[in-house]
Amino acid sequence: MTEAAHDVTVWPTVHSIPVSAVTDDGPPGHLRPPKPQDVAGGTGTGRDTTGGAPGGPAPGGAATGVGTARARPARADAGAAAQSEAGAGTGTGARANPAAEFGFSGDPGQHGAPADDMLHAQRTWDASLATNRLDDLGVTAxxxxxxxxxxxTAVGLVVDGGPARVREVLQSFLDHTDARLLVLDLGDVDGAGAVVREFAGREPERVTAWHVAERPAWRDGTATWGACRTKLLQLDTSEVHVVTDGAVVLEGDALTxxxxxxxxxxxxxxxxxxxRDGEEWRPAGPGRVTALGGELMAVRRAVALGAAVAEARDGAELSRALRGELVVPEDRLPVRRAGEAP
Structure with missing residues (x-):
């Protein structure tokens, strides 16, 4: 049963929110599959002990290759040399060595001795310089x-009070992402539900909210963290589901x-x-890690739905229940805790 409050449906419990009408029917997905050695039934151990195959992820974790472009066939040296020669005498403004403007040394048509380690090291260094300069221009981002x-992509947010904090968090996600926001309001604690209703009414294409009379277990109620997260995952239809603890404020594009x-x-x-360090946990990353903090993380929704989410007490436990690689990107994410100075 439900009851109407200010023309908003209020469900008695998190469990009572129906999901039967929610399906995954829609356009084809664009998310590439997880690494084969890390999925259930895969042939690997879940750890990269070989250093990776040519063209594959960098050793030590996928974070070093976050967002890298799909592999493109390299232009043959002979083709590069022919192109350079063709443009050298035309007088039309073509440059014999345009790569030099980006820090590369030597002529594109020069091959050098295959065993020349110095030449190989120079080319590697030149490529790094060029990549760093492109990064400075924001090309990689x-x-x-x-x-x-x-x-x-959708962001799942559990609201358990703190109206001012809720307002700051919701506005930051609207300002700095294109993701949909799925908001679960537990018990309208401290009037936070009114803030959620305001945002859902103002941004109906971006914000979808469910209001529940049940209060959170961590505030003397009965709605557990795992039950809330399971329901949000079931209500979502996105390929990537973003878990946040409700106190993370974005100051830029932290989701990409x-x-x-x-x-x-x-x-x-x-x-x-x-x-894990003995019986304790210590901060780790960037790169591959054993567990993720629950402040802000993006998960494959299909994988999370097959994990024991309902038994998890926080985001860290949820991450440990997932079967596959967990990483912290190399990028320093533009985020802060709510209430902290920008």
Whole structure:
């Protein structure tokens, strides 16, 4: 049963929210599959012990290759030399060595001795310089946005009070992402539900909200973290589901690096990571980690639906229940805690 409050449906419990009408029927997905050695039934151990195959992810974790463009066939040296020779005497403005403007040394038609380690090292260094300069121009960031744009993404947010904080968090996600916001309001604690209703009414295409009379278990109620997260995953239809603890404020595009890491093969990518040190957990990352912090992380929704989400007490436990690679991207994400100075 439901009851109407200010023309808004209020469900008695999280469990009572129906999901029978929610399906995954829609356009084909754009998210690439997880790395084969990390999925259930795969042939690997789940750990990269070989250093990776040519053209594959960098050793030590996928974060070093977050958002990298799809492999493109390299232009043959002979073709490059012919192109250089053809343009050298035309007098039309073609440059014999345009790559030099980006820090490359030597003529494109020069091959050198195959065993010349110095030449190989120089080429590697020149390529790094050129890549860094392109990064400075924001080319890498823009490329990631273009590549991940077709991947459907939604942010799941559990609201448990703190109206001012809720307002700050919701507005930051609207300002800095194109993702849909799925908001679960538990018990209208401190009037936070009114803020959620305001945003859902103002941005109906971006914000979808469910209001529940049940209060959160961590505030003397009965709605557990795992039950809330399970329901949000079931209500979502996106390929990537973003878990946030409700206190993370975005100051820029923090989701693209996470979605790009998932598209590169990770099952989940987060703002922070952890490794076990005896009986304790310590901060870890960037790169592959054993667990992710629950402040902000993007997960493959299809994989999360097959995990024991209902038993998890927070995002860190959820990440450990996922089968696959967990990574912290190399990028420093533009985020802060709500209430902290920008």
């Amino acid at each position: 823009e490329r990631r946005r273009v590549e991940t744009a077709p991947i459907s 690096p996470l979605v790009a890491a998932v598209d590169d093969g990770a099952v989940a990518a987060g703002w922070t990571g952890m490794e």
